[in-house]
Amino acid sequence: MxxxxxxxxxxxxxxxxxxxxxxxxxxxxxxxxxxxxxxxxxxxxxxxxxxxxxxxxxxxxxxxxxxxxxxxxxxxxxxxxxxxxLRAMNRVGVVDRRSRLVRVEAGARWAQVAQALAPHGLAISSGDHGNVGVGGIATGGGVGWMVRKYGLTVDHVRAVEVVLADGTIMRADAENEPDLLWVMRGAGAGSGVATAFEIDAMELREVGYAQLVTSVDPAGGTLRRWADIMAGAPRELSTELRLASQGDGSTMAVITAVVTSDTSSVIRKVLEPLFKVGDVLGQQAHVVPYPELVSPMHLHENTGQMPARTTNGLLTEMSAGAARALVRASAGRDPLMVQMRSLGGATHDPEPSATAFAHRHQNVLVIGAAFPPNVRNTLRTGWAPVAPYMDGAYINFESAPTKDTFARFYPGPTGDRVLELQRRYDPDGILHPRPTA
CATH class of the missing domain: 3.30.43.10 (Uridine Diphospho-n-acetylenolpyruvylglucosamine Reductase, domain 2)
Incomplete structure (x- = not known):
């Protein structure tokens, strides 16, 4: 050394x-x-x-x-x-099968979690890729493939093992350090280092999985139909919609849908409205074991191989203006990668004050990403027309947190409580995110 x-x-x-x-x-x-x-x-x-x-x-x-x-x-x-x-701290175990309580260390990745829980017929909805780490999602929010059925990961965290900035090791649960548990469920990154979680899993072995590709009209009608379909969809259906620029000013949508059922007739009924979202150019549907969605094939070293900057916002309503702005952002000369994830369903069940993740009425998470060479300018200019339509934001998809973004992550009284607790548990600001002005 x-x-x-x-x-x-x-x-x-x-x-x-x-x-x-x-x-x-x-x-x-x-x-x-x-x-x-x-x-x-x-x-x-x-x-x-x-x-x-x-x-x-x-x-x-x-x-x-x-x-x-x-x-x-x-x-x-x-x-x-x-x-x-924390990669070496990756153990996953079932604490109580009857109550579906599992213990997951923070350095595990979701492919490892899915593989470990599958023999028990259990799953946790979080992350859309097997290489995503547990700790960041389980302290920030957690939007997974079954989010509308299961809710956010933080909604099912029952206890957290936390190392505070001064080295104190604590267990935070409803009886012991409830304030620490509250802040770790949504604003954990500035409060302590989570090393393990006790989480309620769901009974699950197989899911319906479908992908379809559809054209997108410039006025954003496709996006509005998708949002309307999801607003009326059963909780069993969660979707991701990704806008893909065709390089000629036009855009396609790739929609991934997951149905928390292994019954073909139920899956067909739930998926049927999606095939009316637009001019469908291709489609596929299968029943698959849940671990295939967060496959161990995703596990790889992270070496900066995908340089990018991201920002995001939450939509309560897919208005005509918002839909047009999103299509333009994805189809311009320097297009953003625009990804949308359906919320609603179980994500609306908790009271906004229940966790530090207070966004309980919005229906869509929108993520914008830009890639080299002009990463900063592309993200700034591409996102600017979209930003006015957003109603809050999610900390896990923000590359450049600022005082302004903090207010969008943690609005009003939630932000006041987050700051008070972060000062209590980390008075010297060792673990606080360091936002720019």
Whole structure:
């Protein structure tokens, strides 16, 4: 180790990676950002995480926490600081099969979770890719393939093992530290390092899975029909709609639909309205085991191979203006990748004050992403016409958090409570996100 960093604490020997270590290229980056941290720590337990936090504070190093996987926002690395990479903390187990309570460590990825729970006939709805890490989603929100049936991941977190910035290890549940549990369910990134979760899973083995491709009219009628269909759809149906530029000013929509049923007749009935969303150019439908949606084939090293910046917003209504703006953003000279995920259903059940994720009336999550070469300008100019239609935002898809975005993540009294609790649990701001002005 570099003399600047000094000696390694005994409990971290063999778990510290610096730029001269052959492991460094594998652990320095996220999926979207190539980082240059001074040190990466690979803890194997909550006490190791506590030691890593002390190590960072003693050397005045900025801290980033990485729960293992995809992380489109890229916040799991930094330049010149310390990264706590939880990948080794990836155990998944069933605590109580009768109540469907499972324990998942924060460094697991959703492919690993799905594989571990499948033999028990259980699943957790979160993430749309097997490489997505548990910790970031389970502290930020959690929009998965069965979100309208299951709700958000944070809605089913019953307890969290948390390492506070000062190294204190706590269990947060309804009886012990309920305030800490509240803030960890939606605003955990600035409050503590989650190392394990107890989560209520759902009974599930197989699902209906369909994809269809449809043309998109410039006025956005296709998007409005999709939104109307989802507003009246049964909770069993969750969808993602991705706008794909054709390079000639036109756009196609790729819709992925998941039905939480293994009965063909039910799946057909639930899917039927979707095939009227527009001029369908292609379609497929199957019954598949849930783990196929978050496949272990997705697991890979994250080396900054997909440089991108993202932003997002939540729509309550797909108005004509919003639909037109989204189509234009995806079809312009420098198009954004626009991805929309249906909400509603079970996501509306909790009271807004129940968790730090307070967005309980919006119906669509809209994500905009831009890619090189003109990443910042493309995202800024492409998103500007869309932004006025948005009603709140989701922290996990924001590459450049600011004071303004914080107010959209955590509106009104929710934001006041989040800040108060973050100051209580991390008074020196060691783990607070560092938004720009």
């Amino acid at each position: 570099s003399g600047v960093l000094g000696s390694v604490p005994t409990e971290l020997v063999g778990k510290v990676v610096t730029p001269d270590d052959k492991r460094y290229s594998r652990v320095r980056s996220t999926y979207t950002v190539i980082g240059s941290p001074a040190v990466v720590v690979l803890p194997e337990s909550a006490p190791d995480v506590a030691a890593a936090l002390r190590f960072a504070q003693e050397r005045n190093l900025q801290v980033a926490v990485r729960s293992g996987g995809h992380g489109l926002a890229g916040s799991g690395t930094n330049d010149g600081g310390l990264v706590i990479d």
